[in-house]
Amino acid sequence: xxxxxxxxxxxxxxxxxxxxxxxxxxxxxxxxxxxxxxxxxxxxxxxxxxxxxxxxxxxxxxxxxxxxxxxxxxxxxxxxxxxxxxxxxxxxxxxxxxxxxxxxxxxxxxxxxxxxxxxxxxxxxxxxxxxxxxxxxxxxxx
Numbered sequence: 001x002x003x004x005x006x007x008x009x010x011x012x013x014x015x016x017x018x019x020x021x022x023x024x025x026x027x028x029x030x031x032x033x034x035x036x037x038x039x040x041x042x043x044x045x046x047x048x049x050x051x052x053x054x055x056x057x058x059x060x061x062x063x064x065x066x067x068x069x070x071x072x073x074x075x076x077x078x079x080x081x082x083x084x085x086x087x088x089x090x091x092x093x094x095x096x097x098x099x100x101x102x103x104x105x106x107x108x109x110x111x112x113x114x115x116x117x118x119x120x121x122x123x124x125x126x127x128x129x130x131x132x133x134x135x136x137x138x139x140x141x142x
Contacts, residue, residue, distance in 0.1 A: 075100040079130050080113025082121075090122040 019031035033040040049056045077099055082089055084097045091107055094100045100107060108125040111133070119139040126134070131141050 073103060073105040075104045075107050077107055077109050078112030079109055079115050079133060082109065082119050083116055085119075088120050088122050089124060091124065094124075 017027055017032075018025055019027040020029075022028045030040065038044040038046065049058055051057070075094075077094065081099050084099055085093045086097075087093060091100075091104070094107060095102055095104070106125070108127070109121070109130050110127050111129040115133050115137060118137050119134055120142070121134065121140070122142045126141055134141055
């Protein structure tokens with residue numbers, strides 16, 4: 001190999017197309033755009049979803065559903081699941097006991113089942129009926 005014989009690999013350098021530079025270039029006259037019509041003109045772009053004036057599909061279909069971003073970080077816990085937690089019931093102790101997932105940032109306790117032991121809750125929201133049950137057993141809601 002000598003310095004004067006070094007060449008790029010085949011296909012490494014593609015010649016750029018020069019539209020409108022005569023018949024010999026293969027892109028003369030209409031420059032590869034065909035004849036007439038919106039797409040042959042300068043600035044003749046058609047926006048995504050445009051269907052020639054017909055009502056587009058994304059506007060014909062009804063709006064459906066709603067995804068709350070807050071709901072994925074909030075958990076609902078039944079009162080009977082508080083028995084799985086030892087000591088004070090807060091977000092960290094519920095995570096350690098495996099009652100709620102690690103991604104959860106807020107918890108609310110709902111009525112479902114019976115509570116067998118005295119419980120102290122901290123930083124956890126509770127429904128009115130759960131508050132009555134906890135306080136009836138001598139527990140505390142903080």
